[in-house]
Amino acid sequence: MTTPRTPSTQPRTPGGAGSGSRAAVLARVRAALRDVPATERPEDVPVSRDYRRSHLDDDPARRLAVLHENLVDYRASVHPATPGAVAATVARLLAERGSASCVVPPGLPEEWLAELGDGVEVLRDDPAGRPLGAERLDAVDAVLTGCAVAVAETGTIVLDASAGQGRRVLTLIPDHHVCVVRADQVVASVPQALAVLDPTRPLTWISGPSATSDIELDRVEGVHGPRRLDVILVHADGDAPPAP
Amino acid sequence: MRVGLFLTCVNDTLYPGTGRATVRLLERLGVEVDFPAAQTCCGQMHYNTGYRHDAEPLARRYADTFADYDAIVVPSGSCAAMVRDNYPRLGRRARDEGRGEALAAHLDPVVPKTYELSEFLLDVLGVTDVGAYFPHRVTYHPTCHSSRMLGVGDRPLRLLRAVRGLTLLELPEKEQCCGFGGTFALKNPDVSAAMGTDKARHTIATGAEVLCAADNSCLMHIGGTLNRQRAGVRVMHLAEILASTESEPADPSSAPAAAGARAAGAPCAPAADCAPAAACAPASTTARGGSR
């Protein structure tokens, strides 16, 4: 077969808003791919999937410990707790950080708020009725959410904007994010996380607080997102708390 | 086993001592090695500079010259890599240009039997201790083409560690290119020189007497830089160190360095491959350029 080159004779700017150069670009793509046999289907191009589904064994305790370790490595604070101790931990963290107001999404377990003192103002976001505006959120100290899944190997929590997690803006503007992660939400790896997530939902993957490496490639925490990330890692009563 | 030595045009012309050392080493190890006179150049300079079609006759010559040998030993990582990595590409590109399978068929047979020296010693002969003796402080620069294209790995280091008397010193940032890069040294002289200067600085920092590598072209560049700086560090090809024995010791000061390297006062060691009167005297009396 000869060199599959195609002269760049296709007009590049047929103009027109909206669809623009759709036909021209597609024609150029097809001309460029003259070396690809017409009978070849995408799945005929081999892709080896012999990489690991996970780099951890199946031990749930180990998974929690690795998550803990990796979250801490990227400057999140991790607080192991039993289910009964979540409310007290939430209250303690807000107090410790001096967070006097806290926004919560719809669908958040009420019991997590049970021990908040009178000094903490709780704002409830109501997307369908009265969603909180960005300016209002900018005046809120903290946000409390659950999560969809957490990834041990990378120290990542993923929010999918469903019940107990809320709109993306909630975890973006307040400077302090408290996230409750149940042990059964922790997967080992990125492949395992993607498998349980719904791509049609807006997803936010969070690995530690906001950070930048833009100055001398030195990582510093705290730019535009929450500068403080507290993760409450909930393990069943009787199980040993995860320790890195 | 018929073993052919492909010395490379650079070594043949400028570094014959590396060729003599390779022959001496292989013969000491019981290998009968031949140097077919029809050999010239692997074509790397042409290929890497964008003259692929001009590299083709040279590649064909290589394939013809070494067709009947069972193994081809090349004391140059970069030229061995040209054969192993790029000859198959020459064939593929010819095919893409509608010239059929002829070039690939011509070149393919010599590709798998081409070995860089350290590969030949370890993988074909199965020796690590070649019986060498070289009581000097040596640091090793893994040249890019030997380590990245060929993947010789730690073979040269294993060979050097087995040399009696040799002190092997770790070269800082050893994986960084020295900046030679063939015509790169001429087309981008400032970057090339900056890279060479850094390599020279790291070399000097080791306190080694000798910088060793498997490519004389890289050593020409680093050695030329060291020499210009009067650093007092010599460069030697791996083969020359491995060829050195108690009875026929190689002396770093007689290493084929850059022009002016053997400045007045440098002792000229009576190694077997160095003819004192002819080899050393002219250089020492004509020390030129920046070494003055």
Add this chain to the structure above:
Amino acid sequence: MPAFPTFPKAAREATGNAQLRHNLRKATGTIRGKRAAVVAELDDWAELRRAGKQIKERTLRHLDTYLEQVEAAVIAAGGTVHWAADAAEANRIVTDLVRATGERDVIKVKSMATQEIGLNEALAEAGITAYETDLAELIVQLGDDRPSHILVPAIHRNRSEVREIFRDRMGEWGRPAPDDLTDEPADLAAAARRHLRERFLSSKVAISGANFLVAETGTAVVVESEGNGRMCLTLPETLISVVGIEKIVPTWADLEVFLQLLPRSSTGERMNPYTSTWTGTTAADGAGDGPGTFHLVLLDNGRTDTLADTVGRQALRCIRCSACLNVCPVYERAGGHAYGSVYPGPIGAILTPQLRGTADPLDASLPYASSLCGACYEVCPVAIDIPEVLVHLRERVVQGDAEHPRAKGHLAERVAMRAARTLLDSPRLLGAAQRAGIATRRLHPGRLPGPGAAWTDTRDLPQFPDESFRDWWARRSAAGEGAPAAPAAPARPTPEAGQTPEAGNAPASGDTPSTTPTSAPEERK
């Protein structure tokens, strides 16, 4: 097109800039170490790398199919899709879209595609101000500078330079920097946070690129660190994403490969702080989460030319991680500006001449901006054989082909190369040349004139030996095998095995450290 000097010229200036050399060495050294550590954590890195390469290969070989698929998916999810053949068309589309909103200000997520097409400048001509929100892009924008790195566009600046830029220029663009601003990175980051916060909260239009575009779902993915991306993707009413057509991956599950390869290769992290994915608009489902209007602009701008070259095509696998820049010894010394393009470093040296062609002398000089050391290929997470493409593009420059006229110049080189080929293709001529070189060696100057000065300015030339190897071998063979003769002198008697080395030579014991066998520099006169 680019009015920049050729690479060697620009690099000459850069290599003489000690501050720049220091900044680059420190930054690339830091990131190299971090990358190596997190890559080493995964024992299946080679398998992930192969899968990444193969998924991109599959995408590129069937790009028309995937483009139509992603278009359909985005429209189904409530988005609008535009096609731009080149930079001018993309800029026109985006400008029209912004104008339609009635806004004069837009906020931007760092995006290589929009830099490539010069979108900010095009918007400015239309009276629209684009505010860069990535910290490094902010530094570049405030400093009237050009980006010099794909990931860290202000890598050429150190912390004290950044402080100066913030103090001098922030006030012109919005909230000024505090008076007591220090050069601590944390302090500088905080200043950027305060400077941009009001802008985020008030902007109605955002422009982004995307790291990946999933064909089967229409999902766009933005990988970032600071949260400025989240701000832009979440707060405004209108989001316009300009995405190169090569950014597609076929399936949602394919992200499992790239979300492992990219952060580890790029910032040397197990995972970057924030990754956002969105599929069309979510306003449709009543959640009110994020922009109610989403425009996807699919950009060609030379990508189909690149696709048409079966060797050069692999450059389109690039996921813009910049690992190749961070390991490149040429980049480390020349800096990003020398590449005269938004794509510096090894990937830029193969991408720019393909996207823009090689008619401009700068673009024609880029394929030579490499010693072919291969460090870039070694770290590339999608296994782009950059040296292979560099050599291929050099051929295009000196020789041209059916679609690419050869670049100007190179005549003398072509002649020299042909002469060298003739010489090297003949052992007889080679031998004669060697003997001529040896015979005249006393006359060889130590410093060469003309192009040869490029070598001898900093390096000594090699000395011609007394005799070429081939002549030595011929004499040796004539004298009989196994009787090696020293060149041009009587053969030395060979000491017998086990004999003590001659006096004055090496120490007898291998354990004894030898004295330096070379003459010390000061001894040479």
